[in-house]
Amino acid sequence: MEHEHRANLRLSAETYESIDDLRKRLPGNVSRNTWIAIAIQEKIDRAVSALQRPAPQVELGLNEGKRDA
Numbered sequence: 001m002e003h004e005h006r007a008n009l010r011l012s013a014e015t016y017e018s019i020d021d022l023r024k025r026l027p028g029n030v031s032r033n034t035w036i037a038i039a040i041q042e043k044i045d046r047a048v049s050a051l052q053r054p055a056p057q058v059e060l061g062l063n064e065g066k067r068d069a
Helices: 013-024 032-052
Strands: none
């Protein structure tokens, strides 16, 4: 059984307007709650994916200008 948690979310009027504008462009009738839940899940998925990738190798340039002896 899946449990749901309720949360109050305070967002600016401009953010709500942006969400409403975007969700109205989607096919069907997507509620604001569903749109926000999908957006949160997408953010979680990206973060998990980023954490699973190997860290990028950074070139420090420590050997620049040195010659073999």
